[in-house]
Amino acid sequence: MTLYNTTFTIHNSVLDKCLFIIQSEIIEKMLEDGFTQPFLMKVVSIQDPEYSNYALQFQAPDMEFINNWKNNNMGCMKILQTIFKEKVLYFDTILESI
Numbered sequence: 404m405t406l407y408n409t410t411f412t413i414h415n416s417v418l419d420k421c422l423f424i425i426q427s428e429i430i431e432k433m434l435e436d437g438f439t440q441p442f443l444m445k446v447v448s449i450q451d452p453e454y455s456n457y458a459l460q461f462q463a464p465d466m467e468f469i470n471n472w473k474n475n476n477m478g479c480m481k482i483l484q485t486i487f488k489e490k491v492l493y494f495d496t497i498l499e500s501i
Contacts, residue, residue, distance in 0.1 A: 406498040407438065407469050408460045409480065410446065414490035418455055421483065421491055425459060432479040436472055438463055469497055 413421045422443075430441045438461035446456035463469050473495075483491045 404500040405463045405465055405469065406460050407463045407472075408458055408496040408498060409493050410496065411457045411459070411483075412454050412492045413457065414454055414487075417487050417490045421487060422457070424483065424486070425457075428482070429459070429479050432476075433461055436476050437468065438472075466497065466499075 411421070411425070425443065430443070434441065440460075440462040442458075442460045444458045444460070446458055449456045463472075480493065483493065
């Protein structure tokens, strides 16, 4: 099993709008692109009074699928940078079961 994780750091002033876009647009687009089993989780191990952290995970068929998606379809993530600028940061992590 391969998981594609994106961790977001979101300024609290845009938190509600950003989460709405993640839930209503990004998850839907990634499901259309072939990812499955979405989970949106709040990261509770990091505490900051100005920012909140969330992890969005999907199951993916394999690494090749993820690499192809990142090369061709990652625009759905970049929309957050366009809208929120430096108030939303993110990075991805790819996990494989052992």
